[in-house]
Amino acid sequence: MDRILSSKSNVVRARLQFHRQKSNSLKKHLNKVHSDPFNSKKRGEFYRSRAAFKLLEINQRCRIFHKNCKNVVDLGFAPGAWTQVAVQCLEERGVGDYRILGIDINEAIPYRGCSYIRGDLLKKETHERIKEFFRKDNGVQEQVDLIISDMMVNCTGHDHYDHLGSMELCNAAMILAFDSLKNNKGNLVMKVWHGAEEKLLELRMRIMFEKLVRIKPESSRSQSSELFYVGLKKRNLHELDIKLPDLFGGLQTLETIIDRL
Numbered sequence: 422m423d424r425i426l427s428s429k430s431n432v433v434r435a436r437l438q439f440h441r442q443k444s445n446s447l448k449k450h451l452n453k454v455h456s457d458p459f460n461s462k463k464r465g466e467f468y469r470s471r472a473a474f475k476l477l478e479i480n481q482r483c484r485i486f487h488k489n490c491k492n493v494v495d496l497g498f499a500p501g502a503w504t505q506v507a508v509q510c511l512e513e514r515g516v517g518d519y520r521i522l523g524i525d526i527n528e529a530i531p532y533r534g535c536s537y538i539r540g541d542l543l544k545k546e547t548h549e550r551i552k553e554f555f556r557k558d559n560g561v562q563e564q565v566d567l568i569i570s571d572m573m574v575n576c577t578g579h580d581h582y583d584h585l586g587s588m589e590l591c592n593a594a595m596i597l598a599f600d601s602l603k604n605n606k607g608n609l610v611m612k613v614w615h616g617a618e619e620k621l622l623e624l625r626m627r628i629m630f631e632k633l634v635r636i637k638p639e640s641s642r643s644q645s646s647e648l649f650y651v652g653l654k655k656r657n658l659h660e661l662d663i664k665l666p667d668l669f670g671g672l673q674t675l676e677t678i679i680d681r682l
């Protein structure tokens with residue numbers, strides 16, 4: 422009987438400890454949310470997520486939403502805060518005839534005046550659907566002025582895996598940029614998860630764009646490994662005789678290309 426009672430009280434003690442731990446971690450989470458100055462609900466803003474503030478900061482630094490920016494692709498659209506920022510900034514600049522296409526592997530609710538396609542950017546079929554969207558009725562293919570990518574894989578918590586997943590998504594965004602971004606004008610914003618393969622990505626971006634800016638926005642949590650690469654003014658790679666396989670070559674190939682730019 423005594424043994425049953427003591428094992429029962431052990432169970433009760435363990436339960437209490439579990440609830441205490443649970444409420445401690447919940448408290449920690451709530452503290453983080455409440456003390457976050459970029460929590461959009463706290464700021465009474467209308468954005469669908471706090472991600473909006475990162476893009477606002479990037480735009481402040483790089484002026485990506487200018488008056489000649491009309492065709493925009495938002496990769497990793499859901500829940501849609503970056504598209505909200507794009508609409509707001511373009512309307513403020515007086516751009517009325519913009520076309521914004523959001524792409525996400527997950528289901529999402531489109532934003533007013535914008536379009537959305539559910540698709541995986543790692544699949545060729547999604548690239549084809551994006552091109553189709555910007556093809557006019559007379560068959561003329563319109564080029565894109567700006568690609569913004571906030572895509573990220575589901576974090577495993579293992580930084581290196583997450584980095585490799587992010588690199589794959591960045592490469593897919595760069596392939597889209599290679600095919601669809603306007604020469605001598607087009608810009609690309611890309612979320613990058615910091616890690617070992619970043620050097621390759623940086624060289625590719627330096628080849629593809631006249632200018633590369635790396636930004637860690639204040640609104641991005643300091644403990645997070647994310648940062649943003651902004652490529653400004655896409656070079657005319659066709660004129661420079663640089664093909665896609667060259668761009669995805671190894672370190673030595675990339676350095677040789679950079680030397681002759």
Ligand SMILES: C[S@@+](CC[C@H](N)C(=O)[O-])C[C@H]1O[C@@H](n2cnc3c(N)ncnc32)[C@H](O)[C@@H]1O
Binds near residue numbers: 502526542571
């Ligand atoms: C950080 S969230 C984007 C937040 C968004 N920028 C906003 O402002 O609301 C990252 C998104 O990338 C999407 N994503 C991840 N892998 C993808 C893929 N292969 N193709 C398309 N979207 C992808 C996820 O579904 C997720 O919605």
